Amino acid sequence: MEEIQKNEKQSAFEKAIREYLKQGQQKLESDLAGTREAIKLIADEKTKNFMxxxxHGLDRAEREYLMALIVASMHQSFCYGYGIGKIEGKTNNKVFL
Known part of the structure; x- marks a missing residue:
């Protein structure tokens, strides 16, 4: 019985985090144009630092691929941070992943 309750809580947490991840992504795509631009600038600088x-130089396609990888990672990190912050704000508990 305890296992079922634990799974239900985990399932509710997973549903909530997925919903907040989507909200974070939508917010990043619509409201936070400056943040998106800053992420691109940071990715460009990180690519130059890497080179x-x-x-070792990178050709244009390799630079664009590395920048896209960095941008995607930063977008994902932003969305997870947004989602975790929302959950912590709602529950007044720390979230550890």
Whole structure:
């Protein structure tokens, strides 16, 4: 019986985090144009730092791929941070993943 309650709580948490992840993504796409631009600028700088550190140039396609990877990672991090913040705000409990 305890296992079922635990699964129901986990399922409710998973539903909530998925919903907040979607909200974070929508907010990033619609309301936070400045944040999106900042993420792109950071990704560009990280790509340049990578090339300097590795002492190896990248062609245009490789640079664009690396930047896209960095941007996607930062978008995902933003969405998870947004979702976790919403859950912590609602429950007044810390969320540990």
């Amino acid at each position: 300097r550190t590795m002492d």
